[in-house]
Amino acid sequence: MPSWIRDCWYVIAWDHEIAPASDTGPLFSRTVLGEPIVVLRAADGTPVALEDRCCHRHAPLSRGRREGDSVRCGYHGLRFDLDGRCVEAPGMERPPARAQVRRYPVAVRNGWVFVWPGDPARADPAWLPDNFSCAQLQWHHRPGYLHYDANWLLICDNLLDFSHLSYVHERTLGGSVAIAQARPEIDPIDGPGAPGIRVRRFVPDIDTPPYYRAMGVTVPRVDRWFDYDFVLPGTLLMASGGRPAGQAPDDPRDTVRLHSCQTLTPETEHTTHYFFQQSHRGDVADPALVDGMFRVLTAAFEEDRQMITAQARTIALDPTRRMLPLHIDAALLRFRDLVAQARAREAGADTAAVPAARVVA
Ligand code: FES
Ligand SMILES: [Fe+2]
Numbered sequence: 001m002p003s004w005i006r007d008c009w010y011v012i013a014w015d016h017e018i019a020p021a022s023d024t025g026p027l028f029s030r031t032v033l034g035e036p037i038v039v040l041r042a043a044d045g046t047p048v049a050l051e052d053r054c055c056h057r058h059a060p061l062s063r064g065r066r067e068g069d070s071v072r073c074g075y076h077g078l079r080f081d082l083d084g085r086c087v088e089a090p091g092m093e094r095p096p097a098r099a100q101v102r103r104y105p106v107a108v109r110n111g112w113v114f115v116w117p118g119d120p121a122r123a124d125p126a127w128l129p130d131n132f133s134c135a136q137l138q139w140h141h142r143p144g145y146l147h148y149d150a151n152w153l154l155i156c157d158n159l160l161d162f163s164h165l166s167y168v169h170e171r172t173l174g175g176s177v178a179i180a181q182a183r184p185e186i187d188p189i190d191g192p193g194a195p196g197i198r199v200r201r202f203v204p205d206i207d208t209p210p211y212y213r214a215m216g217v218t219v220p221r222v223d224r225w226f227d228y229d230f231v232l233p234g235t236l237l238m239a240s241g242g243r244p245a246g247q248a249p250d251d252p253r254d255t256v257r258l259h260s261c262q263t264l265t266p267e268t269e270h271t272t273h274y275f276f277q278q279s280h281r282g283d284v285a286d287p288a289l290v291d292g293m294f295r296v297l298t299a300a301f302e303e304d305r306q307m308i309t310a311q312a313r314t315i316a317l318d319p320t321r322r323m324l325p326l327h328i329d330a331a332l333l334r335f336r337d338l339v340a341q342a343r344a345r346e347a348g349a350d351t352a353a354v355p356a357a358r359v360v361a
Pocket of ligand 2: 300
């Protein structure tokens with residue numbers, strides 16, 4: 001049984017990845033929860049998501065071509081409208097009523113294009129995350145994407161425990177063992193949007209990390225904070241920053257303020273799409289600074305990818321081996337409980353029967 005929840009919004013693409021309706025180039029396709037999905041725009045620019053599997057012989061529709069507000073399969077020429085209904089079958093007076101492909105609910109918010117793979121009747125806009133810094137002009141970033149050869153939950157685990165910053169990101173985002181030593185506050189988020197876990201970590205008086213130096217911070221020691229929500233299905237929304245060690249919180253001098261939006265979309269049980277950005281605030285965009293910060297961020301996220309894919313390979317050698325839960329796993333274990341409860345609900349099972357995760361040390 002797959003590890004994911006179906007009734008959720010999943011990011012399938014950054015908005016800029018989907019070509020305009022007038023484009024005659026290749027069609028955009030990406031696999032989400034094991035389902036190939038082709039995304040194209042209607043004439044008014046609205047993205048439309050259809051199953052990327054022709055109902056005839058299962059060729060990908062994305063290997064066909066767009067014809068006005070329709071898609072023609074490139075194998076034997078069936079033509080589908082943007083509701084997924086076959087409107088033309090070469091050599092037939094009219095296509096059979098069963099000739100159709102699935103159309104997914106789609107939402108676009110602040111540069112992220114979402115699909116809802118579950119029951120369309122349950123697609124709830126209130127569950128879309130508030131990824132405001134992907135679109136507001138005073139928040140500057142470059143959009144990022146990484147592909148992972150690992151199950152999505154291993155990456156959720158990583159984002160729910162920042163103690164790894166001290167070790168995996170020693171030379172990029174971290175730089176001090178004090179981050180691993182600080183105990184975060186962990187609280188549930190019960191809605192009205194998607195449920196999740198709130199994590200807050202304050203780390204006073206530590207070495208200025210290399211990432212801040214790339215932003216021109218020259219003080220040797222800073223107080224740092226990481227405040228984030230991690231919501232279903234796997235989205236991190238984080239306000240973080242730092243100020244010269246000991247400086248009053250209401251004193252804005254030399255203060256770094258960041259907002260980051262990151263989200264995980266399972267491609268298959270063993271592979272994952274990772275969409276991310278980390279923005280800094282400023283009245284004017286400085287392209288050199290934006291590029292410099294993006295370089296450090298992607299170098300750091302590559303450090304995560306190397307560690308997590310190595311971890312996934314080790315787990316795959318013997319998936320029956322038990323892990324050793326520690327106090328630093330508290331947030332990720334609670335999040336895994338939320339996933340387990342949501343999966344039980346979808347399966348019509350008793351959610352009270354889902355065992356609570358236990359922290360033993
Ligand atoms: S597979 Fe699409 S028309 Fe035959
Ligand atoms: Fe990391």
